Amino acid sequence: xxxxxxxxxxxxxxxxxxxxxxxxxxxxxxxxxxxxxxxxxxxxxxxxxxxxxxxxxxxxxxxxxxxxxxxxxxxxxxxxxxxxxxxxxxxxxxxxxxxxxxxxxxxxxxxxxxxxxxxxxxxxxxxxxxxxxxxxxxxxxxxxxxxxxxxxxxxxxxxxxxxxxxxxxxxxxxxxxxxxxxxxxxxxxxxxxxxxxxxxxxxxxxxxxxxxxxxxxxx
Amino acid sequence: xxxxxxxxxxxxxxxxxxxxxxxxxxxxxxxxxxxxxxxxxxxxxxxxxxxxxxxxxxxxxxxxxxxxxxxxxxxxxxxxxxxxxxxxxxxxxxxxxxxxxxxxxxxxxxxxxxxxxxxxxxxxxxxxxxxxxxxxxxxxxxxxxxxxxxxxxxxxxxxxxxxxxxxxxxxxxxxxxxxxxxxxxxxxxxxxxxxxxxxxxxxxxxxxxxxxxxxxxxx
Numbered sequence: 001x002x003x004x005x006x007x008x009x010x011x012x013x014x015x016x017x018x019x020x021x022x023x024x025x026x027x028x029x030x031x032x033x034x035x036x037x038x039x040x041x042x043x044x045x046x047x048x049x050x051x052x053x054x055x056x057x058x059x060x061x062x063x064x065x066x067x068x069x070x071x072x073x074x075x076x077x078x079x080x081x082x083x084x085x086x087x088x089x090x091x092x093x094x095x096x097x098x099x100x101x102x103x104x105x106x107x108x109x110x111x112x113x114x115x116x117x118x119x120x121x122x123x124x125x126x127x128x129x130x131x132x133x134x135x136x137x138x139x140x141x142x143x144x145x146x147x148x149x150x151x152x153x154x155x156x157x158x159x160x161x162x163x164x165x166x167x168x169x170x171x172x173x174x175x176x177x178x179x180x181x182x183x184x185x186x187x188x189x190x191x192x193x194x195x196x197x198x199x200x201x202x203x204x205x206x207x208x209x210x211x212x213x214x215x216x217x218x219x
Numbered sequence: 220x221x222x223x224x225x226x227x228x229x230x231x232x233x234x235x236x237x238x239x240x241x242x243x244x245x246x247x248x249x250x251x252x253x254x255x256x257x258x259x260x261x262x263x264x265x266x267x268x269x270x271x272x273x274x275x276x277x278x279x280x281x282x283x284x285x286x287x288x289x290x291x292x293x294x295x296x297x298x299x300x301x302x303x304x305x306x307x308x309x310x311x312x313x314x315x316x317x318x319x320x321x322x323x324x325x326x327x328x329x330x331x332x333x334x335x336x337x338x339x340x341x342x343x344x345x346x347x348x349x350x351x352x353x354x355x356x357x358x359x360x361x362x363x364x365x366x367x368x369x370x371x372x373x374x375x376x377x378x379x380x381x382x383x384x385x386x387x388x389x390x391x392x393x394x395x396x397x398x399x400x401x402x403x404x405x406x407x408x409x410x411x412x413x414x415x416x417x418x419x420x421x422x423x424x425x426x427x428x429x430x431x432x433x434x435x436x437x438x
Contacts, residue, residue, distance in 0.1 A: 088421050127419040198435060200346040202307050206428065213429055216417060217436040 002026055003035040003042075003125045006052070013038070013045075013052045018118075022125075037124070040132055060130035064219060065092040065168045066212050069144050071175035072096045072103040073204050076112065079103075080119045081205040087123035087133050089212035094120075096138040099183055101175045109138055141183055146170050150192035153211050154179050163195070163218050171215075173208050221245055222254040222261075222344045225271070232257065232264075232271045237337075241344075256343070259351055279349035283438060284311040284387045285431050288363050290394035291315045291322040292423050295331065298322075299338045300424040306342035306352050308431035313339075315357040318402055320394045328357055360402055365389050369411035372430050373398050382414070382437050390434075392427050 004019040013036065015023055028034060030049040035042055035058065044055045068091045070082055079096060086094050098104065120135045148168025172179075172187060179187075184194070197210045223238040232255065234242055247253060249268040254261055254277065263274045287310045289301055298315060305313050317323065339354045367387025391398075391406060398406075403413070416429045 085425065088419055088425055090417065090419055127421065129419050198309065200307055200309055200348050202346065206304065206307055209425065209428070210432055213432060214436050217433050 001033055001035055001044075001128075002028065003037065003128055005121055005125070006036045006038050008038060013054070035128070037132065042130070042132065058130065059132070062090065062092055062129075062131055063167065064215065065148070066090065066215060067093045067095070067147055067168070067170045068208060068212060069095045069097045069139075069170065069172045070208055071099045071101070071141075071173060071179070072109065072138065073175060074101075074103050076103055076109065078205055079112075080116065082208050083116060083119050083135060084123045085205050085209040086212060087120065087129065088127045089209045090129065090216050091133050091212050092131070093134045093136055095136040095144075097141055097144065097172070098138060099141040099175060100180045101177045106138060113137075141179075142186065144170070144172060144187070144190070146191050150187070150190070151195045151211070152179070152184060152187050152192045153195060153197055153207060154184055163215070165219065169215050171211050173204065173211060176204055220252055220254055220263075221247065222256065222347055224340060224344070225255045225257050227257060232273070254347070256351065261349070261351065277349065278351070281309065281311055281348075281350050282386065283434065284367070285309065285434060286312045286314070286366055286387070286389045287427060287431060288314045288316045288358075288389065288391045289427055290318045290320070290360075290392060290398070291328065291357065292394060293320075293322050295322055295328065297424055298331075299335065301427050302335060302338050302354060303342045304424050304428040305431060306339065306348065307346045308428045309348065309435050310352050310431050311350070312353045312355055314355040314363075316360055316363065316391070317357060318360040318394060319399045320396045325357060332356075360398075361405065363389070363391060363406070363409070365410050369406070369409070370414045370430070371398070371403060371406050371411045372414060372416060372426060373403055382434070384438065388434050390430050392423065392430060395423055 004023060005016045006013050028047050030047060032047050034045055034047060036045045036052060041057055042059045044058050045052045046055060068086055073079055083094060116135060124132060147170050149164045149166040150170045152172045154174040172192065197207055202210055223242060224235045225232050247266050249266060251266050253264055253266060255264045255271060260276055261278045263277050264271045265274060287305055292298055302313060335354060343351060366389050368383045368385040369389045371391045373393040391411065416426055421429055
């Protein structure tokens, strides 16, 4: 079933411009079922030929909420892949993080936010989670908050295989080159645990997917 | 520690041409430690300034051998990413598979093999597994053999969460659009089980990584 982003206007439902294009390309037929995302809800809907009839709400909050704090890659374009992969992995919220070895230029990053929100929407359409993951504005490492069980994934840390069960996980992914020792100590003092993603070296985008997916596998 | 592919020649050790370039770019210094892959073994070695001195063999066969049979994507270039991701995930052997909805042109695929072997080498250098994963020649779905516990990942199958412990796993990843019902039945008759990668829809390259990584997480 295809998924589109829409909004309400004068009692009818209208697709956003880009979704209109996509809708045409797919040649959706009269009476065909589809999914519409309106504000923060997902609906099953029917195309009536003229407009859409909402059938039932299908939003289902995740059993486990995964908050991913991702150090902003030096090659900023990688952040697009990270957002895409995090959504496919089942993330609940993504927060880009400035740290010692991350990308540093916040105004350049903010200029890119519209594009990043678009990447998020595309990923939500493509991988069709039953809830709507969110992309937050960037923060500094020192402003990370811990909800539920906290994990720092950093290549310099030894593996630790026991994962406490919780319904919330806050993850921190270090940048290429890793977090500094002080940054890891700061997060540990906040209550974060260190885990490893195995012996192989993973590129940052794949590490983010692997960390989120690992939690969903172990539960 | 950097890793290079090398070969023996008249009692000395020589890097392959591409690795020579890479070696120069990295400005490896005299007495620096590195890893050399020679034939089917991985060594820790020291750069003597002129040549290399092998210190110890570091090849370590994986605890679990994962054989991934991957239906060949219609967009053949995706196979490059699949190979890269499978190595990062920890695959032991990758075998591209022709099936009903896969890419079909075997001569075109074979023309590409040199490039695919190069992608494999690059992934081995980058993610540095402790063993050397192998890329096999393509086979037909009906020639898939089952070693250890077998799993078909196909989006149309219901989730099944119990994974039997084994030291060998044979995985089959369907193409975009899925395996046909007959193909799934054929594999089940061979002894394969069906599993799901969760509710989200994953793109083929990420599904291959997720399937391999899931096994390593659950063990």
